[in-house]
Amino acid sequence: MNFQFSLPSLPEPPKCIPNQLIQLTSNLPEATISIPSVDKVLAAIEQGKADQVSQLDWIYxxxxxxxxxxxxxxxxxxTSAAIWKVAISNSWLQHQLLWRLALYSHHQQEQVLAKSLAESFDIFANSNLVNHLLPVQIVRALCSQKPGRELAKIADEQRVNxxxxxNIIRQDLPVWIPSFSQFIEHITPYFVKIISPNQQQVSWLLSCLNEMSDGQQIKAVDHLLTRVSNDIGKNHSFLVDWLRNNYRNGEHWYKVSEPARERLREWIGGINYGDFQRLVDVILSRIALESFESNRLRSRRAFxxxxxxxxxxxxxxLPSTSQIAIGSQIQGDVDLLEDDGSDPTEVCIFDFGDLFVVEFFRGKGSETRLFPNNSQTQQILFGESRLSVKRIRCLGGDKHDHVYIWQNFCTIWLSDNGISPNRNTPPSRNPTATRLREREYQLERWKGEIKSLEREARLYCDANKDILY
Known part of the structure; x- marks a missing residue:
């Protein structure tokens, strides 16, 4: 079937003429549209009228x-040099150019900045009026051959991580470009090149290490330990403390290389031996000792x-008499040694990892004792506050004398128990038969003395119900 529809008839639209709009526009003054051009800007610069160039013209x-x-x-x-010269006194133009130059340093694309402007940057950056500005210094670093190292240097100078x-320069420069996130990897390589870093620089290094990811930090610490001078560890004990707390006893210990672990052991040992050495020096200078006692302490220090x-x-x-005489000359883990009637003596407890060594400085016996490092001995020797000479002797342990030529035999004794001297320590000379006979004579007397002292210690501990095993 065919259906036919007729279109409805619509009224014709009215013929309206916008007379009022025509009248309004006819009364407007003639206007010309100024299209920005590079020549226009350059001409203004040549005429000394750069301050009259609009921001729109600069952008174009x-x-x-x-x-x-x-x-x-x-x-x-x-002409690019002329633009940079204007920027010296135009902070808005500075911002525009530095922002784009930072991007150019990463992309090397002329859509961001003309190559001639990038190559003329030094004319601006060398000006005394702007070379101290942080954004200028950072852009110079970004344009250098080693941007990571130069950014690390700036961070060091500013003492910021x-x-x-x-955060300081995010308003001035595009901080999302990779150079800003990657330069943290250059912190430690930069630091190890510093000759005699001061305390502020070491604190800055630790601030940077603390904000790193685990992977970044482990790599940085390994680099630090295997390349930095030994003097750093000796002169900055708080750096060694940080490394000990974060790496010596933690899960990261085996994530750094063996050379790094060895260096950390050396640093920790050096700090602790330094405390021991200072203690001996202060005792020798502040406490009136018999000559044989002074010689004994010097031999301990050397050994x-x-x-x-x-x-x-x-x-x-320290016994109370030594504590009064020494005062605050000794820092670190220093406690009072209880008076139990024993001869006055200072005591040092060394942690050698698997073993504890207790060194009696003076008095009868004056021995070295060796204890296994287990939870019980650790709690007693490094946790117990009420220690005395007799209480320590009640613990037993293996013991060694300090009688004639004791050093030769003590070295062997320690080695047999897994404690070896530092690398490159010269071997001891073999004693002559005459010296050996003299040692045997003195050693027999010492053994009798030690038996008597240990018997007194057991009686004391029994009487005080404080036997420590």
């Missing part, structure tokens, strides 16, 4: 400069210097 000029340079190759460098540096790299921890126990 910066954007179009690369194309303009292709048509004016002989003037490209000179990566996060703090980014344990051969084990300085092995000291994990050190605890110092």
């Amino acid at each position: 000029c910066i954007h179009a400069k690369a194309q303009w340079d292709k048509q004016n190759t002989d003037r490209s460098q000179k 990566q996060t703090e540096l980014v 344990w210097a051969n084990y300085s790299n092995r000291f994990e921890r050190l605890r110092i126990l």
Whole structure:
């Protein structure tokens, strides 16, 4: 079937003429549209009228400069230099150019900035009026051959870590470009090149290490330990403390290389031996000793210097008389040694990892005792506050004398128990038969003395119901 529909008839639209709009526009003054151009800006600069260039004209000029340079190759460098000179006294233009140059340092694309402007940057950056500005210094670093290292240097000078540096300049520069996130990997390589870093620089390093990811930090610490001077560990004990707390006893210990672990052992040992050495020096200078006692302390100091790299921890126990005489001359883990009637003596407890060594400085016996490092002995020797000479002797342990030529035999005794001297320690000379006979004579007397002292210690501990096993 065919259906036919007729279109409805519509009224014709009214013929309206916008007379009022025509009248309004006819009364407006003639206007000309100014299209920005690079030539216009350059002409203003040459005429000394750069302050009259609008921001819109500057933006167009910066954007179009690369194309303009292709048509004016002989003037490209000179005109770019002129633009940078204007920027010295125009902070808005500075911001525009530095932002784009930071991007250019990463992309190397002329859509961001004309190559001639990038190459003329030094004319601006060398000016005394702006070279001290942080954004200028950072852009110079970004444009250098080693941007990571140069950014690390700036962070050191400003005493800021990566996060703090980014927060300071995020309004001035595009902080999302990779250079800002990657320069943290250059912190430690930069630090190890510093000759005699001061305390502030070491604190800055620790701030940077603390904000790193686990992977970044482990890599940085390994680099630090295997490349930095030994003097750093000796002069900055708080750096060694940080490393000990975060790496020596933690899960990261086996994530750094064996050379790094060995260096950390040396640093920790060096710090602890230094405390032991200072204690001996102060005792010798502040306490009136018999000559044989002074000689005995000097020989102890010299002997344990051969084990300085092995000291994990050190605890110092002083009798009240020594504590009064020494005062605050000794720092670290220093406690009062209880008076139990024994001869006055200072006591040092060395942690050698698997073993604890207790060294009696003076008095009868004056021995070295060796204890296994287990939870019980650790609690007693490094946790118990009420220790005395007799209480320590009640613990038993293996013991060694300090009679004639004791050093030769003590070295063997320690080695047999797994405590070796520092690398490159010269071997001991073999004693003559005459010296051996003299030692045997003195050793027999010492053994009898030790038996008597241990018997007194057991009676004391029994009487005080405080036997420590």
